[in-house]
Amino acid sequence: MEDDKAGRYVLPGDFLGSGEYKSWANAIKIGDKFYATRVGVLEMGEDRIRVIPMSGPYIPKLGDVVIGKVIEVMPVAWTLDINSFFNAFLPAQHAFRSFDPERDELSNKFKLGDLILASIAKVERGRDSMLSLDGEGLGKIEEGEVFRISQVKVPRLIGKKGSMVQKIEELTGAQIFVGQNGIIVAKGPPESITKVKRAIEIVETMAHMSGLTDKMEDLLR
Amino acid sequence: MMNLIDEGGKRLDGRSFDQLRPFSMQAGLLKSASGSAYIEQGGNKILVGVYGPRDSRSRYGTNQDKAVLRCRYHMLPFSTEERKSPQPSRREIEISKVIRDALEPALLLEEFPRSVIDIYIEVLQSDGGSRGASITAASIALADAGIPMKDLVSAVAVGKVNGHLVLDLSDTEDKEGEVDLPIAVMLNSGLITLMQMDGKLSEDEFRQAIDLAMGGAKELREAQRKALVQKYFKEVDS
Numbered sequence: 001m002e003d004d005k006a007g008r009y010v011l012p013g014d015f016l017g018s019g020e021y022k023s024w025a026n027a028i029k030i031g032d033k034f035y036a037t038r039v040g041v042l043e044m045g046e047d048r049i050r051v052i053p054m055s056g057p058y059i060p061k062l063g064d065v066v067i068g069k070v071i072e073v074m075p076v077a078w079t080l081d082i083n084s085f086f087n088a089f090l091p092a093q094h095a096f097r098s099f100d101p102e103r104d105e106l107s108n109k110f111k112l113g114d115l116i117l118a119s120i121a122k123v124e125r126g127r128d129s130m131l132s133l134d135g136e137g138l139g140k141i142e143e144g145e146v147f148r149i150s151q152v153k154v155p156r157l158i159g160k161k162g163s164m165v166q167k168i169e170e171l172t173g174a175q176i177f178v179g180q181n182g183i184i185v186a187k188g189p190p191e192s193i194t195k196v197k198r199a200i201e202i203v204e205t206m207a208h209m210s211g212l213t214d215k216m217e218d219l220l221r
Numbered sequence: 222m223m224n225l226i227d228e229g230g231k232r233l234d235g236r237s238f239d240q241l242r243p244f245s246m247q248a249g250l251l252k253s254a255s256g257s258a259y260i261e262q263g264g265n266k267i268l269v270g271v272y273g274p275r276d277s278r279s280r281y282g283t284n285q286d287k288a289v290l291r292c293r294y295h296m297l298p299f300s301t302e303e304r305k306s307p308q309p310s311r312r313e314i315e316i317s318k319v320i321r322d323a324l325e326p327a328l329l330l331e332e333f334p335r336s337v338i339d340i341y342i343e344v345l346q347s348d349g350g351s352r353g354a355s356i357t358a359a360s361i362a363l364a365d366a367g368i369p370m371k372d373l374v375s376a377v378a379v380g381k382v383n384g385h386l387v388l389d390l391s392d393t394e395d396k397e398g399e400v401d402l403p404i405a406v407m408l409n410s411g412l413i414t415l416m417q418m419d420g421k422l423s424e425d426e427f428r429q430a431i432d433l434a435m436g437g438a439k440e441l442r443e444a445q446r447k448a449l450v451q452k453y454f455k456e457v458d459s
Binding site: 009011012013015026028030035037038039053054055056057085086087125126152 | 255256273274275276285286288329333334335336364365366367368369370371372373407408409410446449450453454
């Protein structure tokens with residue numbers, strides 16, 4: 001494609017470069033040559049090479065704030081669907097002050113179908129990750145409309161230091177929760193929700209556009 | 222034997238020996254699928270949807286170390302001249318397996334232990350070489366789903382009709398010709414992931430046939446790339 005390598009768009013199997021790179025992501029090393037493994041944008045540093053993916057599943061990372069749906073209430077934990085290839089579990093201790101399995105009934109706190117804003121507390125290869133409610137604003141989301149966005153576009157939706165999501169909240173009058181896993185919950189009157197839906201569609205289709213936060217006002221009108 | 226090549230050295234549909242049938246590919250047209258693709262190649266019209274990686278509902282058939290790839294190749298009842306029963310036939314089960322095996326070497330399944338990836342291939346209209354077209358399209362759909370892969374897999378059949386080696390067999394050439402040799406290849410490494418052969422070729426012919434297939438695969442790979450670029454980067458460029 002282009003001669004200028006960094007910032008160039010790559011597809012699986014595209015030759016990225018050769019040499020001594022210490023770390024690489026979404027790329028594979030064959031001999032001393034590197035090839036892309038995902039559709040994305042190439043980023044090259046001194047000793048690292050990586051492809052920022054444009055599609056793909058959500059992979060839980062420690063500390064990520066996600067929105068999960070309760071799909072199972074077990075004796076001492078809840079199982080949540082976090083829109084990934086694994087479920088996650090939330091131990092009961094996080095929701096009860098001093099949890100006693102004989103006294104406390106889990107479904108009194110969160111029932112099947114509840115949406116919960118939680119952070120990823122532990123990730124282990126090949127196992128369900130563990131969630132935690134330690135953190136500001138984490139817990140059950142009482143009401144709202146659920147939207148989905150491709151997880152690779154979540155950073156765009158949040159914006160620099162939350163600028164984009166704040167802008168959308170400001171313009172629509174809705175309260176918005178964004179999970180790193182691509183689940184969004186918006187709370188507010190119906191006309192606000194309609195606007196939020198538009199805003200999410202705009203981010204989804206125009207994520208690559210620069211200065212989108214400033215343009216959002218005109219686009220939403 | 223049926224005459225499949227005219228005096229001018231053209232095939233029944235007017236193609237030269239090393240020419241592919243007209244083809245077009247499109248990526249990402251199904252909203253609910255993780256990744257999808259559509260291909261037309263000759264009379265083939267094939268839609269592919271990839272779902273996953275996702276949590277397997279049961280322990281059965283999963284692997285603790287990597288994702289399990291499952292593939293279903295299915296022909297719709299109206300895809301053939303005579304109605305085809307929608308039940309999976311022996312042929313479809315076999316093709317599902319060979320497609321799965323042709324795609325698996327390209328994928329980095331270790332990144333998603335314990336999960337499953339499903340590839341659903343629906344043949345809307347069938348012509349010769351539908352397994353090759355299915356592999357080519359499934360490869361686009363997998364890239365669209367963001368499943369890490371070493372390379373795109375491109376597939377095409379080579380055959381021998383009336384004593385000539387020809388590229389990308391049509392249905393008639395497949396049925397009436399002497400040899401059918403479908404090949405799937407990862408072009409970066411030159412790794413062949415599928416090779417089946419009906420009929421006989423001499424060693425020399427075989428080498429020529431492989432060269433012919435590589436040429437065809439290269440052309441198809443360009444189109445696979447274009448389909449993905451169209452979906453992901455088109456808006457960026459304009």
